[in-house]
Amino acid sequence: MTFTALTSSSVSTYKLYINGKWEQSKSGQAIDIQSPYLYEAIGKVQAITKEEVDEAIHFAQKAQKEWADISLQERAKYLYKWADELVNMQDEIAEVIKKEVGKSYKDAKSEVVRTADFIRYTVEEALHIHGESMRGDSFPGGSQSKIAIIQRVPLGVVLAIPPFNYPVNLAAAKLAPALMAGNAVIFKPATQGAISGTKMIEALHKAEFPKGLVNLVTGRGSVIGDYLVEHKGINMISFTGGTNTGVNLAKKASMVPLVLELGGKDPGIVREDADLQEAAKHIISGAFSYSGQRCTAIKRVLVHESVANELIGILKEEIEKLSVGSPEDGSMVVPLIDDQSANFVQGLIDDAIKKGATLVTGNKRERNLVYPTLLDHVTEDMRVAWEEPFGPVLPVIRVSSDEEAINIANESEFGLQASVFTKDINKAFAIANKIETGSVQINGRTERGPDHFPFIGVKGSGMGAQGIRKSIESMTREKVTVLNLAE
Ligand code: G3H
Numbered sequence: 001m002t003f004t005a006l007t008s009s010s011v012s013t014y015k016l017y018i019n020g021k022w023e024q025s026k027s028g029q030a031i032d033i034q035s036p037y038l039y040e041a042i043g044k045v046q047a048i049t050k051e052e053v054d055e056a057i058h059f060a061q062k063a064q065k066e067w068a069d070i071s072l073q074e075r076a077k078y079l080y081k082w083a084d085e086l087v088n089m090q091d092e093i094a095e096v097i098k099k100e101v102g103k104s105y106k107d108a109k110s111e112v113v114r115t116a117d118f119i120r121y122t123v124e125e126a127l128h129i130h131g132e133s134m135r136g137d138s139f140p141g142g143s144q145s146k147i148a149i150i151q152r153v154p155l156g157v158v159l160a161i162p163p164f165n166y167p168v169n170l171a172a173a174k175l176a177p178a179l180m181a182g183n184a185v186i187f188k189p190a191t192q193g194a195i196s197g198t199k200m201i202e203a204l205h206k207a208e209f210p211k212g213l214v215n216l217v218t219g220r221g222s223v224i225g226d227y228l229v230e231h232k233g234i235n236m237i238s239f240t241g242g243t244n245t246g247v248n249l250a251k252k253a254s255m256v257p258l259v260l261e262l263g264g265k266d267p268g269i270v271r272e273d274a275d276l277q278e279a280a281k282h283i284i285s286g287a288f289s290y291s292g293q294r295c296t297a298i299k300r301v302l303v304h305e306s307v308a309n310e311l312i313g314i315l316k317e318e319i320e321k322l323s324v325g326s327p328e329d330g331s332m333v334v335p336l337i338d339d340q341s342a343n344f345v346q347g348l349i350d351d352a353i354k355k356g357a358t359l360v361t362g363n364k365r366e367r368n369l370v371y372p373t374l375l376d377h378v379t380e381d382m383r384v385a386w387e388e389p390f391g392p393v394l395p396v397i398r399v400s401s402d403e404e405a406i407n408i409a410n411e412s413e414f415g416l417q418a419s420v421f422t423k424d425i426n427k428a429f430a431i432a433n434k435i436e437t438g439s440v441q442i443n444g445r446t447e448r449g450p451d452h453f454p455f456i457g458v459k460g461s462g463m464g465a466q467g468i469r470k471s472i473e474s475m476t477r478e479k480v481t482v483l484n485l486a487e
Contacts, residue, residue: 019059020211036102045218057233059212064184081207083119126180145485152476154182156235167193177471259464264416271422279421286445342368345391415458417446
């Protein structure tokens with residue numbers, strides 16, 4: 001039996017997980033987690049103290065030494081068990097994700113299943129990573145008697161900080177590679193998402209990992225964030241979240257390898273020869289799934305003016321069919337994570353309309369539920385042309401050439417992904433080659449998966465690479481042992 005939460009009055013207070021034990025913080029303080037659509041607290045999480053952070057890191061360091069010494073096959077058994085436990089708990093975890101971050105039950109459940117698949121693939125990938133060896137005599141003057149053996153070794157203690165929008169999947173996407181690579185983990189969930197993260201750790205606890213190997217620290221980023229990031233016991237940081245926080249984190253973390261996946265302003269470029277029905281389908285799913293609260297959402301359309309009216313017509317018709325409302329009803333467009341986020345999106349819409357954008361559909365709001373909004377004739381002086389809404393608003397900028405589309409795409413501070421819609425494969429490649437993003441999708445929506453593909457943000461969208469193999473590599477370093485044979 002596990003005791004992840006204390007239940008008093010109406011809501012549960014979830015505990016920290018340190019050195020394999022569920023603990024209440026000595027701070028005596030807990031943070032209310034408000035559901036974005038139930039408009040009430042659905043639970044509380046502990047506000048950890050700095051001393052408890054020190055303890056968690058100390059236990060992680062201790063556990064990591066032994067973990068690094070056990071075989072890959074042994075590590076694999078724990079991770080497979082964890083994946084199985086997640087599948088066993090999928091209904092319960094999906095229910096928590098739905099309530100905590102307002103994602104439909106169906107999407108929440110796919111998130112859990114995707115996570116189990118992710119863990120299993122990570123195990124298999126790690127089992128198949130091999131080192132290499134080099135002969136000394138391939139360099140001028142080098143000797144045959146020197147042989148370098150190059151292996152990947154763990155970094156130590158990895159600090160994993162995922163965002164609210166995939167509180168289980170993007171957490172495990174950091175934990176699984178870190179663990180298979182032989183590291184210990186300090187897991188700091190997003191405050192909104194911390195209960196879902198706790199449930200994921202409950203599954204991990206059931207798999208009976210060594211004590212101290214994974215520690216769950218909850219608390220306000222504003223209170224413990226910098227302390228964690230600057231802590232001398234942290235050897236690597238993997239962060240997914242907002243660009244401002246990521247940039248701040250990169251300034252504070254000194255001499256520690258970082259992987260940052262930050263914001264985006266992914267363009268959907270629609271050429272005059274595109275299949276407009278298909279393009280619209282991908283653009284709508286890319287822009288409005290989970291209300292656009294995805295770093296990889298399509299966040300602007302750059303369409304050739306000769307087909308703009310037709311595309312806008314299709315987009316309008318399809319957007320007006322989208323389900324809008326509560327995650328309880330399985331709606332695609334749901335209330336945003338909080339009022340502040342909705343106010344921000346509203347500010348972008350208001351600014352664009354004030355500056356002359358045409359409102360095609362939307363601009364309706366009920367509290368933090370923003371209806372899917374399509375804006376045409378967006379120009380470069382409007383904030384929505386450049387800023388990331390993380391909400392259901394899609395600006396359309398009309399362009400007269402591929403070059404203009406490429407220039408506007410590249411003027412962005414972000415560089416996560418882009419989509420190009422065209423029937424001309426040569427043009428598609430010509431555009432893709434000039435776009436400054438980590439990935440370009442041809443005739444498909446922008447998205448991270450499948451999860452073994454490299455996932456890379458450039459410019460303000462991040463640094464380093466994720467994707468299963470890349471994540472394992474980023475959480476290890478090369479170690480060279482040179483054999484000097486007697487000549
Ligand atoms: O929000 C950032 C995620 O990495 C996006 O993942 O493309 O699978 O929705 P996704």
